[in-house]
Structures are given as C-alpha cells and as structure tokens.
Amino acid sequence: MTTNEQSGIRPIWDFFCSLKLTMFTLITLAIISIIGTIIPQGSPPPEYLQSISQTKLKLYHVLGFFDMYHSWWFIMLLSLLSINLIACSIKRLPGIWKTITQPVMVMGDSLEKTLSNVTTIETRGDDSTIRDRVAAVLKTEFADPVITEDGEVFHLFAQKTPWSRLAVYAVHLSVLVIFIGAIIGSLFGYKGFVNIAEGDSVSKVKSRSNKEIDLGFAVRCEKFSVAHYPNGAPKEFKSILTVLENGKPVAGYDRVPVIVNDPLSYKGITFYQSSYGKLGEHEFIISDPDGTNPQPLRIQSGGSAKLPDGSGICLQETTQDVSPFQPGVTGPAAQVEVHMANGGNKTFVIYGNNAAMNRMNLPYTGGKLVQYRGGEEFMYTGLQVAKDPGVWTVWLGCTLMMVGIYIAFFMSHRRIWVRVQNGTVTVGGNSSKNQGGFQLFMEQLVIKLKKQLPLEDNK
Amino acid sequence: MTSSSLFNITTFAYLLSMLGFFAFAVSRIKALGTAASALAYGGLLSQTVAIGLRWKESYDLGIGHAPLSNLYESVVFFSWTIVLIYGLLDLKYRYKVIGAFVMPFALLGMAWGQLSLDSGIQPLVPALQSNWLTYHVITCFLGYAAFAVACGISIMYLIREKHEKSTPDNEQSIVATFPTGRVLDDLNYKSIMIGFPLLTLGIVTGAAWANYAWGTYWSWDPKETWSLIVWFVYAAFLHARITRGWAGRRAAWLSIIGFAATIFCYLGVNLLLSGLHSYGG
Ligand code: HEM
Numbered sequence: 001m002t003t004n005e006q007s008g009i010r011p012i013w014d015f016f017c018s019l020k021l022t023m024f025t026l027i028t029l030a031i032i033s034i035i036g037t038i039i040p041q042g043s044p045p046p047e048y049l050q051s052i053s054q055t056k057l058k059l060y061h062v063l064g065f066f067d068m069y070h071s072w073w074f075i076m077l078l079s080l081l082s083i084n085l086i087a088c089s090i091k092r093l094p095g096i097w098k099t100i101t102q103p104v105m106v107m108g109d110s111l112e113k114t115l116s117n118v119t120t121i122e123t124r125g126d127d128s129t130i131r132d133r134v135a136a137v138l139k140t141e142f143a144d145p146v147i148t149e150d151g152e153v154f155h156l157f158a159q160k161t162p163w164s165r166l167a168v169y170a171v172h173l174s175v176l177v178i179f180i181g182a183i184i185g186s187l188f189g190y191k192g193f194v195n196i197a198e199g200d201s202v203s204k205v206k207s208r209s210n211k212e213i214d215l216g217f218a219v220r221c222e223k224f225s226v227a228h229y230p231n232g233a234p235k236e237f238k239s240i241l242t243v244l245e246n247g248k249p250v251a252g253y254d255r256v257p258v259i260v261n262d263p264l265s266y267k268g269i270t271f272y273q274s275s276y277g278k279l280g281e282h283e284f285i286i287s288d289p290d291g292t293n294p295q296p297l298r299i300q301s302g303g304s305a306k307l308p309d310g311s312g313i314c315l316q317e318t319t320q321d322v323s324p325f326q327p328g329v330t331g332p333a334a335q336v337e338v339h340m341a342n343g344g345n346k347t348f349v350i351y352g353n354n355a356a357m358n359r360m361n362l363p364y365t366g367g368k369l370v371q372y373r374g375g376e377e378f379m380y381t382g383l384q385v386a387k388d389p390g391v392w393t394v395w396l397g398c399t400l401m402m403v404g405i406y407i408a409f410f411m412s413h414r415r416i417w418v419r420v421q422n423g424t425v426t427v428g429g430n431s432s433k434n435q436g437g438f439q440l441f442m443e444q445l446v447i448k449l450k451k452q453l454p455l456e457d458n459k
Numbered sequence: 460m461t462s463s464s465l466f467n468i469t470t471f472a473y474l475l476s477m478l479g480f481f482a483f484a485v486s487r488i489k490a491l492g493t494a495a496s497a498l499a500y501g502g503l504l505s506q507t508v509a510i511g512l513r514w515k516e517s518y519d520l521g522i523g524h525a526p527l528s529n530l531y532e533s534v535v536f537f538s539w540t541i542v543l544i545y546g547l548l549d550l551k552y553r554y555k556v557i558g559a560f561v562m563p564f565a566l567l568g569m570a571w572g573q574l575s576l577d578s579g580i581q582p583l584v585p586a587l588q589s590n591w592l593t594y595h596v597i598t599c600f601l602g603y604a605a606f607a608v609a610c611g612i613s614i615m616y617l618i619r620e621k622h623e624k625s626t627p628d629n630e631q632s633i634v635a636t637f638p639t640g641r642v643l644d645d646l647n648y649k650s651i652m653i654g655f656p657l658l659t660l661g662i663v664t665g666a667a668w669a670n671y672a673w674g675t676y677w678s679w680d681p682k683e684t685w686s687l688i689v690w691f692v693y694a695a696f697l698h699a700r701i702t703r704g705w706a707g708r709r710a711a712w713l714s715i716i717g718f719a720a721t722i723f724c725y726l727g728v729n730l731l732l733s734g735l736h737s738y739g740g
Contacts, residue, residue, distance in 0.1 A: 019702045023695055030691035030720070037681040037732055069679045182677075191675060229522070229582045237585055260585040261672045272673045386674030394676060398663045405656045436645075 016087035025081045032077075036068040082179060085172050096165050099413075105148050105157035107417035107428055115417075115428035116435075117442045123423050123453045127154060131420050133452050141445055142416060156418040164411040165432060170404035177397030184390030192385040196221035197279045198378045201244060205385045215269060215385075218244040222255055224276055224379040236260075237273050239381040258383075268387055275382030278302060282318055282334060282375030284350070289362060289369050291355070297370075301377055309366025312339040320374055322351065329354055332374040338364050414438060416445070425453065462516060463578065465509035466535065470569040472502030473542070477566050480559035484633050492555035499562060503542045506569075510539060513580065522582040527596040530729075531576040536596070537725070538568030540604035544653065548608060552646065556636045560611035591668035599661030599686075603721050605654030606693070609647050610718035613711035616643040620708060644707055647714050648700060655693050662686050681732040685724035692717040 015021060039060065040048055049057060064071030104111060112118055123130055131147065131154040138145045138158045145158040192205035192213055201220035204212050222240040229235045236259055243253035243266050250266070258264045263272045280301040286308065287294040299305045304314040314337045319325065322333035331353035338346050346364045350372040351357055358371055412433035419426040427446060431438035479495025482488075513526045526532045545561045548554075572578070615637055622634040637643070665683070670676035677683060696713040699705035 019698055022698050023702060023705070026691045026695040026698065030688045030695070033684050033688050033691070036679060037684045037728070041679060069684075231582070233582060234585060235582065236588075261589040261591075263671070263674070270674050274673065384673055388670075388674070388676075391670060391676065395667070398666070402656065402660060402663065405659060409652045409656065 013087065016083055017091045018084075019088070021080075021084050022088070025077060025084060029077055029081070032068075032074070035065060039065050039068070041067060041069070078179070082176060085175060089169055089172055093169060096169070100162045100165060103157065103159060103162070103415070105146055105417075106150065106155040107157075107419050107426070111417070112426070112428055115430055117430075117439060118426060118428040119442075119446050121425040121427070121446070121450060121453060121455070123425060123455055125423065125454045127152075127420050127423065130423070130425060130453060131156065134418050134420065134425060134449060137445070137449050137452050138416065138418070141448060142414075145416075145418070152421065154420040156420070157415070159413065159415040161411050162413045164407050165413050167404045167407035167411070170400055171408055174397045174401035174404055177400060178394050181390040181393030181395075181397055184393055185388040186390075189386070189388040189390060193274070193382070194219075194385055195277070195279075195380045195382050196239075197380040198223055200380075201242075217250075217267065218247070219271065219383075220244055221381050224381040226276065237276060239273055239276075239383070241271065268389065270386050272384040272386070273381070274384040277380055277382065278377050279380045280318075280375055280377030282315060282377075283373040284334075285371045285373055286365075287369050287371075289359060289367065291369065296373075301375075307338070307366055307370070308368055310341040311364075311366055313337075313365075313370075314339070316347070318372075318375060318377060322349075329357075332372055334372040340364060341366065409433070412438070414441075416442075425449065460512075462509040462512035465505050465512065466569070466573060466578075469502045469506040469509060470566070470573050472498050472505065473538070473562060473566040473569055476502060476558065477562040480556065480562055484556050484559045484636055487636055492558075495558055495562075496549055496555060499542055499558060499565075500546060502565075503539070503546060506535070506539050506542070510536070517580045520580055522580065524583050524588075525593045525596075526580075527593060528583055528587055529577075529581060531572050531578050533596065533600070533725075534568045534572040534576065537600050537603060538565045538572070540600045541565040541568070541607050544601070544604045544608050544650070547653075548646070548650065554638050554642070554646070556638075557608075557612060557615065557646070560615050561608050564607045564611065586672070589668060589672065591664060591671065595661060595664040595668055598657050598664055602654045602657035602659075602661050603725060605650050605657060606689075606714075606718045606721050609650035609654065609714045612643055612647045612650060613714040616640060616647065616711040617708065617715075619643065640707070644710065647711060651693055651696055651714065651717075655690075655697065658686070658690060658693065662690060682724065682728050685720070685728050689717060689720045689724050692720055 052060075060066060064073070068074055107115075134156055135145050135147065138156065143158040143160050145156040148155040148157070190207045190213060192207045194202050194205040196202050196219065198221055201218045203215050203218040205215060207213050220242045222242055224237075224239045226234060227236040227238070239258045240255050241253075241258050241264055242255055243250045243264075253264070253266055256264050258271060258273050260273045263270050265271075278301040282299050282301070284297040284299065285294045286297050295308075297305055297307075299313070299315045301318070302315060304312055307313055316335045316337060318332065318334040320332045321330070323330050326333070329351060331351065333352065334350050336348065336350060338348075340346065346361075348361050348364065350361070350370055352372045352374055355369070355371065358369060361370065362368070412431045414429065414431045416427065416429035418428075427442070427449065429438065429442055476495045476498035479491055479498060483491035483495055510526055513532075514523075517523045517526065527536055541561065542565045545558065545565075548557065619634050619637050619640055623640075638646070662683075665686070666676040669678065669683075692713060696710060696717060699710050699713055
C-alpha cells in the first residue's frame with residue numbers, strides 16, 4: 001500500500017472503528033425507533049389516514065414511515081452498527097488475543113508503573129527458598145505461577161480466566177449472529193394465514209404479501225370450540241387438527257388439539273391458533289305484508305345484503321331453534337341490524353315460524369315482510385402459519401449474548417506478578433474488571449505471603 | 460391475614476422507611492438510617508408473604524396463576540423488585556442514604572396499586588396462559604428495578620455535582636452524607652450491570668414466547684420496540700464508560716433517560732399506544 005492510499009483510507013477506517021460512532025448509532029436507533037411506535041405500521045386503518053393531511057401522507061410514504069423498520073434508511077443504520085462492530089473488533093481483537101496467548105510474564109519497570117497496588121516485602125533468606133514459598137502461596141490462593149529466571153532475579157506470573165477478555169467480542173458477535181438469523185428467516189421463511197371450516201381441509205395458505213403458498217401436505221380442521229369462564233370471559237380457543245399426506249392422516253398428527261400458546265408443528269411449518277368465526281349461508285323470504293310475491297334472499301353468516309327499498313340488512317346471529325332462548329316460540333331465528341334507507345339503525349329478531357311477530361318489523365324493512373327460513377352454519381378456525389428456518393440461528397445468537405454478557409460483567413482477567421531479588425519480594429497485579437474487589441484480594445494475599453515468609457527484623 | 464391487608468402493611472412500611480431515610484439524610488443520626496432500612500426489609504418480607512398468599516388465593520378461587528397478570532399485580536411486583544435490588548446493594552455496599560432516593564419509587568408503586576387500581580384476582584385470558592409469562596415478567600421487572608435504583612443513584616450524582624460546584628466545601632449540607640461522586644458513578648454502573656443482563660434476558664424470553672405462541676419472535680409491536688429502545692440506551696451507557704468524556708455527568712443523564720424510557724415502555728405504551736400487551740388495558 002502506498003502512503004497516498006493509506007492517507008485516504010486511514011480516516012475512513014478510523015471513523016468506522018470509533019466508539020463515538022457507536023454512541024451515535026445506538027442513540028440514533030433509540031430515538032428514531034420511536035417513530036414507528038407512534039405512526040401505525042403495515043397498512044394503517046383508513047380513519048388514521050383520513051386524520052392526517054395529504055402532505056403528511058405523501059411525506060410518510062416517501063420516507064417509508066408506514067413500514068419504517070424495513071425502510072432502506074433503518075436497514076442502513078443497522079448495517080452501520082454492524083460495520084462499526086466488525087471494524088472495532090478487527091482493530092482490537094489481535095491485541096486482546098496477544099494478551100491472552102502471550103502474557104507478559106516479567107514485571108519490568110514500565111509495567112510496574114502502571115500497576116496501582118505494588119507492595120514490597122523485605123525478607124531474610126535465600127531467594128530460591130523465598131521463590132518456592134511464594135509459588136506455593138500463589139498456587140493455593142490464586143493460580144499456579146510460571147517462573148522465569150533472569151540472572152539473579154526470579155519472576156513469578158500467575159493469572160486467572162484470561163479468556164474472559166473475549167466475552168465482549170462474543171456479545172458483539174452474537175448481535176451479528178442474530179442479524180444473520182433474521183436475514184435467513186426473511187429470505188427462506190414466510191408468515192401466512194388460513195381459515196379452515198370444521199370438516200374442511202386446506203393445502204395452501206395465503207402469505208402476508210397475499211401470495212399463495214403450497215404447504216406440500218394438507219391440514220384438516222376436525223372441530224373448533226370456545227370455552228368460557230363462569231364470568232363470561234373466554235377461557236380457551238381450541239382447534240382439533242389432523243395433518244394429511246396424500247389424503248391420509250399422518251401417524252402422531254391425527255386429531256391434535258391446538259390452543260393459544262400451544263401450536264402444532266409439522267415439517268418445519270407451525271400452525272398457531274389465532275382467530276375463529278362462523279361460516280354458513282342463510283335463506284330469507286321477502287314478500288308483501290300478506291305473504292304474496294315471495295322473493296328469496298341469501299345472506300352469508302356475518303354478511304349483509306340489500307332490501308328492495310335500498311336498506312342494508314346485516315346478519316348478526318342465528319339459531320336453528322329459538323325455544324331455549326324464547327319459550328313459546330319455535331323454529332329458527334336470526335338477529336339482524338337494518339340500516340334504513342332514510343337513515344337510522346334498528347336491531348331486531350326475525351323468526352321462521354312467527355309471521356305475526358315478523359310483521360311488527362314492517363316499518364323498518366320498507367314495508368316488506370321479511371321471514372327467516374333457516375340456514376346451515378359451521379365454525380371455522382383462523383390459523384397463523386409460519387415457517388422460519390432462521391429461528392435457531394437467532395436463539396444461538398441470544399444464548400451467546402447471554403453467556404457473553406454474564407462473563408463480560410461478572411468475570412475478570414486477573415494477573416499477579418512477583419519479583420524476588422536479593423531478599424526483596426515485589427508483588428503487583430491487575431484485573432480487567434472489578435478493581436475494588438481485586439484490591440481487597442491483593443491486600444489479603446500480601447498478608448498471607450508475609451505469614452509464609454521469614455521476614456526481615458524491624459530495622 | 461389476607462394478602463390485601465399485608466399489602467397495606469407493606470405500603471405503610473415503605474412510607475415510614477422513606478420518611479426515615481429523609482430524616483437520616485437531613486439529621487445524619489445513624490439510628491434513623493438503620494431504622495429506615497429495617498423498615499424497608501420488614502416491608503419486603505411482608506410483601507413477599509403477601510405475593511405468595513395472593514398466588515395461593517388465586518388457586519383457592521379455581522383460577523390459579525402467578526400474580527403477574529395485570530396492571531395491579533405488575534405494579535406491586537415492580538415495587539417488590541425495587542426494594543429487593545436496593546436490599547442487595549445495601550447489604551453489599553452499605554450506603555444507607557441511597558434509600559432516600561430509591562424508596563420513593565417503591566412507595567409510589569405500592570401507593571398507586573393500593574389506592575387506585577383494581578386489585579381483584581381475575582382469570583387468565585388464553586393469550587397469557589403460559590409459563591413463559593412468569594419467566595418473561597420476572598426477568599423484565601428485575602431489570603426495570605435495577606434501572607430504577609440506578610436512576611436514584613444518578614439523581615444523587617447530579618445533585619452532588621451541582622452542590623459541589625456552587626458551595627465547594629460546605630460540610631453541613633445534606634450532600635455531605637452522600638457517597639463521593641466516583642463511588643456514585645461506580646454504583647450507577649454496577650446497578651446497570653445487574654439490570655442490563657436481566658433486561659436482555661427479558662427481551663429474549665419475550666421473543667421466545669412470541670415465537671412459541673404465534674410464530675414470530677419479533678414483530679415490532681410498540682412494546683417490543685420500546686424495550687429495544689431502552690436496551691439501546693443502556694447499551695449506549697455501557698459504551699459511554701469506555702468512551703473518553705462520557706463517564707460521570709453524561710453517564711448519569713443517560714441512566715436517567717434510560718429509566719424514563721423504561722417507565723414509558725412499562726406504562727406509557729399501554730396507556731398511550733396500542734399493541735399486543737394487555738397490561739393496563
Ligand atoms: C456499533 C457497534 C458496537 C461497537 C463498535 C462496540 C464496541 C465495543 C467496544 C470497543 C467495547 C470495549 C471492549 C473492551 O473493553 O475491550 C465494547 C464493550 C461492550 N459492548 Fe459493545 N459495541 C457495539 C455494540 C454493542 C451492542 C449492540 C451491545 C449489546 C449488547 C454491546 C455490548 C457491549 C458490552 C456488554 C460491553 C462490555 C462493557 C463493559 O464491560 O462495561 N456492544 N463494545
């Protein structure tokens with residue numbers, strides 16, 4: 001590399017290595033993430049879109065605010081974070097690696113000056129005896145020392161958990177691993193949705209982007225049920241599902257109950273209980289008040305239709321036998337809401353076997369007599385369908401992150417150096433974390449050393 | 460004894476404890492500090508029993524579940540975790556006066572819960588019927604509590620720093636009972652060192668639950684996003700300490716902003732934004 005090139009690349013490299021950039025990226029991410037929690041994401045409800053001005057709407061669309069966590073600039077910020085992370089690691093890791101694999105085992109003057117807890121002990125006696133005693137104390141109290149002989153001088157070096165220095169890099173790597181898992185998921189997985197009526201089976205689901213996806217097998221809904229607490233609150237939504245291969249139930253996947261918080265997984269595709277509803281068709285007869293000129297009218301469960309005078313009729317609930325609810329009346333009944341042509345809404349019940357009662361609704365139905373003939377109805381279950389081959393990579397990243405954070409915070413690389421020279425023992429040490437605690441440890445160690453060494457009489 | 464009367468006793472103990480710490484800070488009478496922390500520990504004990512009792516009471520009603528399922532239960536649990544984390548710090552470092560800046564948070568939680576929230580035990584809706592609820596809530600709230608303690612300590616740091624600038628050596632002031640700025644800065648870091656792994660674990664358990672329950676570990680729902688915002692702020696805090704010029708005052712501000720974001724994540728999101736998390740409703 002020529003000097004010229006170096007001077008061009010150097011500032012860029014330094015920029016990507018700087019911790020100031022880290023602070024900037026983290027704080028920026030924190031602040032701009034707020035936007036997406038205030039502006040509805042995905043496809044915002046029409047009421048919201050009407051409540052903001054046209055200029056705002058255009059601006060939000062251009063800036064990608066309606067899907068901001070996938071917008072190019074948000075992805076850019078995450079990429080900047082990753083590049084910063086990688087650059088910082090490339091810059092620092094070799095040094096850390098050297099500290100771990102090639103420790104400085106001799107406490108020279110310059111190292112001694114950087115240590116804040118150097119103590120000297122004056123002893124009597126022969127240096128090699130002293131060396132052995134110090135080594136024994138270090139071994140029992142701390143770690144087995146390495147001894148270096150340098151002419152007349154003995155150097156002892158002991159250390160604990162040097163690899164804990166790598167933990168921070170494991171944490172940083174874990175962030176990247178999680179990103180990779182998310183990318184795998186978005187490239188090779190999908191999220192979809194499917195409704196299955198009781199008794200029906202499906203082999204295709206609709207993805208969020210409205211694409212049809214072939215499952216490669218079929219799923220049948222045998223039954224769907226809702227249980228309630230005594231106070232009426234919902235207690236359990238349950239679908240009984242069967243997986244079918246070539247039309248035959250798969251062993252172990254026959255009539256599996258699926259409830260909220262307990263999904264069904266087959267071939268990497270998972271089905272989650274998500275919603276439910278009723279499906280069916282109902283027949284009504286519309287006639288003149290005396291029953292002449294009958295016309296049939298079909299309405300889907302939960303659906304709506306128009307009456308001859310233009311009023312809208314919405315079907316709310318139906319039963320094929322009304323007697324338990326209304327003693328004295330028999331046959332089917334339907335509760336409807338009518339939006340009258342002249343404005344105004346009215347909710348009432350239409351019967352199958354009670355023309356007299358139905359006649360009381362004439363004012364709301366444009367003077368026509370509406371009768372309910374009955375209908376067929378089943379429950380359907382709404383299942384969320386997901387396939388995410390990246391999810392295990394994400395969990396691997398999360399585990400690495402947790403282990404890494406724990407080690408980075410609660411373990412430290414501690415080193416102790418001892419020099420024995422002419423009866424003088426010099427002890428010093430340092431710790432990558434928790435200096436306060438290490439200080440106390442060193443004080444105790446010096447006391448123990450003094451007990452084991454033949455001390456110089458007070459001069 | 461029912462859980463509800465024990466919760467009342469707890470609230471009262473925290474009130475007295477807080478007042479005791481204030482009196483200690485002003486008077487510097489040692490016995491007051493000791494009494495105040497004894498009250499805090501007593502309150503913690505009665506609250507622990509009360510939470511256990513409430514758990515049992517829910518089983519007696521036939522709708523047994525851990526008492527972590529609605530706004531009332533969460534605010535009570537939050538207050539419990541704050542005193543717990545404060546207790547751990549107190550046992551280890553013995554700076555009594557910190558209680559004066561931490562107990563108000565615990566008291567606020569209890570008082571709000573007891574005075575104005577619905578304390579009835581309700582059955583769990585289907586979405587919450589999972590053991591993940593317990594793991595997720597416990598880890599998140601322990602993290603939040605450590606951040607509350609860090610926030611209290613940061614406020615002390617800023618008060619101390621301001622005071623030292625205006626009246627450099629006034630031995631009579633309240634500030635004289637405070638630990639030194641360096642110690643406060645370090646305690647702030649230590650609390651966040653407890654909180655950050657717990658919040659991380661809280662986010663991870665939440666993601667695991669979401670993935671298990673509806674197949675997406677992350678959906679950028681406002682609550683999730685806010686927990687990530689909080690996480691970014693404290694990640695920034697951790698890096699601030701190794702960046703020149705960011706320790707001390709700026710780190711204290713980051714810690715306070717982090718706790719404000721935490722509170723918004725816990726309450727603001729439910730009260731002001733819409734999403735999947737049903738607390739507060
Ligand atoms: C923009 C990307 C990032 C860069 C460039 C970066 C860089 C660094 C550096 C240089 C250190 C100091 C290492 C040492 O002391 O030798 C560090 C520490 C640390 N980083 Fe990061 N970091 C980044 C993002 C993150 C993120 C997203 C997390 C989230 C968990 C994180 C967690 C940590 C932790 C826990 C420490 C240890 C802090 C301590 O010991 O107090 N970092 N980071």
